[in-house]
Amino acid sequence: MQLSALVFALALAAAQAAPGPMRARLSPLPTDLAMQETIAGVGAATATLAGTTLTVEGTYRGLKSAATSVRVFDSPRPGLRGPLVGEFASGGGTTGTFKGTVTLTREQAAAFAKGLLYVQVQSEKAPDGNLWGWLMAPKGRR
DSSP: OHHHHHHHHHHHHHHHHSOOOEEEEEBOOOSSGGGGGTOOOEEEEEEEEETTEEEEEEEEEOOSSOEEEEEEEEOSSTTSOOOEEEEEEOOOSSSEEEEEEEEOOHHHHHHHHTTOEEEEEEESSOTTOSEEEEOBOOTTOO
16 A cells, blocks of 8 residues: 555656646737737747756747747746746747757746746847747646
8 A cells, every 4th residue: 555655656746847748829919009010920839848958849920020039938927027037049930930948947947837937939020029928738737
Protein backbone atom coordinates (compact mmCIF):
# COMPACT_ATOMS: atom_id res chain seq x y z
CA MET A 1 0.00 0.00 0.00
CA GLN A 2 2.82 2.45 0.83
CA LEU A 3 4.54 1.72 -2.49
CA SER A 4 1.45 2.77 -4.43
CA ALA A 5 1.23 5.97 -2.36
CA LEU A 6 4.88 6.72 -3.15
CA VAL A 7 4.32 6.11 -6.88
CA PHE A 8 1.27 8.38 -6.80
CA ALA A 9 3.19 11.12 -4.97
CA LEU A 10 6.07 10.93 -7.47
CA ALA A 11 3.68 11.06 -10.43
CA LEU A 12 1.89 14.06 -8.90
CA ALA A 13 5.19 15.88 -8.29
CA ALA A 14 6.31 15.21 -11.88
CA ALA A 15 3.02 16.52 -13.24
CA GLN A 16 3.30 19.67 -11.15
CA ALA A 17 6.97 20.20 -12.03
CA ALA A 18 6.48 20.01 -15.80
CA PRO A 19 3.10 21.23 -16.99
CA GLY A 20 1.96 20.02 -20.38
CA PRO A 21 1.82 22.25 -23.42
CA MET A 22 0.08 25.59 -23.02
CA ARG A 23 -1.71 27.27 -25.90
CA ALA A 24 -2.52 30.84 -26.83
CA ARG A 25 -4.82 32.38 -29.39
CA LEU A 26 -3.09 35.50 -30.71
CA SER A 27 -5.16 38.55 -31.57
CA PRO A 28 -4.72 42.34 -31.77
CA LEU A 29 -5.17 44.40 -28.65
CA PRO A 30 -5.50 48.01 -29.87
CA THR A 31 -5.44 50.56 -27.11
CA ASP A 32 -6.93 53.37 -29.18
CA LEU A 33 -8.61 53.96 -32.56
CA ALA A 34 -5.41 55.20 -34.21
CA MET A 35 -3.73 51.84 -33.56
CA GLN A 36 -6.39 50.06 -35.62
CA GLU A 37 -4.61 51.48 -38.68
CA THR A 38 -1.41 49.55 -37.87
CA ILE A 39 -2.40 46.34 -36.08
CA ALA A 40 -4.42 43.42 -37.36
CA GLY A 41 -4.15 39.68 -37.80
CA VAL A 42 -4.58 36.41 -35.97
CA GLY A 43 -2.34 33.60 -34.82
CA ALA A 44 -1.77 30.77 -32.42
CA ALA A 45 1.09 29.66 -30.18
CA THR A 46 2.05 26.56 -28.23
CA ALA A 47 4.60 26.54 -25.42
CA THR A 48 6.28 23.64 -23.63
CA LEU A 49 8.59 23.68 -20.64
CA ALA A 50 11.56 21.32 -20.22
CA GLY A 51 13.43 22.13 -17.03
CA THR A 52 13.80 25.91 -17.25
CA THR A 53 13.75 26.10 -21.06
CA LEU A 54 10.48 27.36 -22.50
CA THR A 55 9.98 26.57 -26.20
CA VAL A 56 7.39 28.70 -27.96
CA GLU A 57 6.22 28.10 -31.50
CA GLY A 58 3.34 29.35 -33.55
CA THR A 59 1.85 30.95 -36.61
CA TYR A 60 0.42 34.32 -37.57
CA ARG A 61 -1.32 35.83 -40.59
CA GLY A 62 -2.93 39.06 -41.70
CA LEU A 63 -0.46 41.52 -40.13
CA LYS A 64 -0.40 45.02 -41.70
CA SER A 65 3.41 45.07 -41.61
CA ALA A 66 6.16 42.45 -41.34
CA ALA A 67 6.68 40.66 -38.03
CA THR A 68 9.98 41.49 -36.35
CA SER A 69 10.15 39.55 -33.08
CA VAL A 70 8.26 37.48 -30.54
CA ARG A 71 8.40 38.33 -26.85
CA VAL A 72 7.34 36.44 -23.74
CA PHE A 73 6.13 38.38 -20.71
CA ASP A 74 5.24 37.49 -17.11
CA SER A 75 1.91 38.89 -15.94
CA PRO A 76 0.51 39.33 -12.43
CA ARG A 77 -2.79 37.95 -13.83
CA PRO A 78 -4.27 37.26 -17.28
CA GLY A 79 -5.12 40.47 -19.10
CA LEU A 80 -2.52 42.64 -17.37
CA ARG A 81 0.85 43.61 -18.81
CA GLY A 82 3.98 42.44 -17.06
CA PRO A 83 7.77 42.45 -17.33
CA LEU A 84 9.68 40.99 -20.29
CA VAL A 85 10.95 37.43 -19.80
CA GLY A 86 12.66 36.92 -23.17
CA GLU A 87 12.61 37.59 -26.89
CA PHE A 88 13.50 35.82 -30.16
CA ALA A 89 13.22 36.55 -33.89
CA SER A 90 10.02 35.86 -35.80
CA GLY A 91 9.76 34.39 -39.26
CA GLY A 92 9.20 37.86 -40.79
CA GLY A 93 6.53 38.78 -43.30
CA THR A 94 2.86 39.46 -42.71
CA THR A 95 2.16 35.71 -42.61
CA GLY A 96 4.57 33.27 -41.08
CA THR A 97 5.74 31.00 -38.30
CA PHE A 98 8.00 31.40 -35.30
CA LYS A 99 9.89 29.18 -32.92
CA GLY A 100 12.27 30.11 -30.14
CA THR A 101 13.38 29.38 -26.62
CA VAL A 102 13.53 31.44 -23.46
CA THR A 103 15.24 30.46 -20.20
CA LEU A 104 12.95 30.92 -17.20
CA THR A 105 13.66 31.40 -13.52
CA ARG A 106 11.90 29.09 -11.05
CA GLU A 107 9.38 31.85 -10.38
CA GLN A 108 8.70 32.33 -14.09
CA ALA A 109 8.31 28.55 -14.57
CA ALA A 110 5.72 28.57 -11.77
CA ALA A 111 3.97 31.51 -13.48
CA PHE A 112 3.93 29.51 -16.73
CA ALA A 113 2.24 26.59 -14.93
CA LYS A 114 -0.41 29.02 -13.63
CA GLY A 115 -1.11 30.52 -17.07
CA LEU A 116 0.50 33.87 -16.27
CA LEU A 117 2.90 34.14 -19.22
CA TYR A 118 1.86 35.74 -22.47
CA VAL A 119 3.24 35.90 -26.00
CA GLN A 120 3.40 39.06 -28.06
CA VAL A 121 4.27 39.31 -31.78
CA GLN A 122 5.86 42.64 -32.73
CA SER A 123 5.72 44.06 -36.25
CA GLU A 124 7.38 46.95 -38.07
CA LYS A 125 4.38 49.27 -37.57
CA ALA A 126 3.56 47.92 -34.10
CA PRO A 127 6.88 47.54 -32.23
CA ASP A 128 5.06 47.44 -28.87
CA GLY A 129 2.90 44.50 -29.87
CA ASN A 130 0.71 43.51 -32.78
CA LEU A 131 -0.72 40.17 -31.61
CA TRP A 132 -1.07 39.05 -27.98
CA GLY A 133 -2.13 35.86 -26.24
CA TRP A 134 -1.92 34.35 -22.76
CA LEU A 135 -0.48 30.83 -22.58
CA MET A 136 -3.15 28.73 -20.92
CA ALA A 137 -3.78 25.02 -20.39
CA PRO A 138 -6.24 23.53 -22.90
CA LYS A 139 -9.79 23.18 -21.57
CA GLY A 140 -10.21 20.12 -19.40
CA ARG A 141 -6.57 20.16 -18.23
CA ARG A 142 -6.54 22.85 -15.54
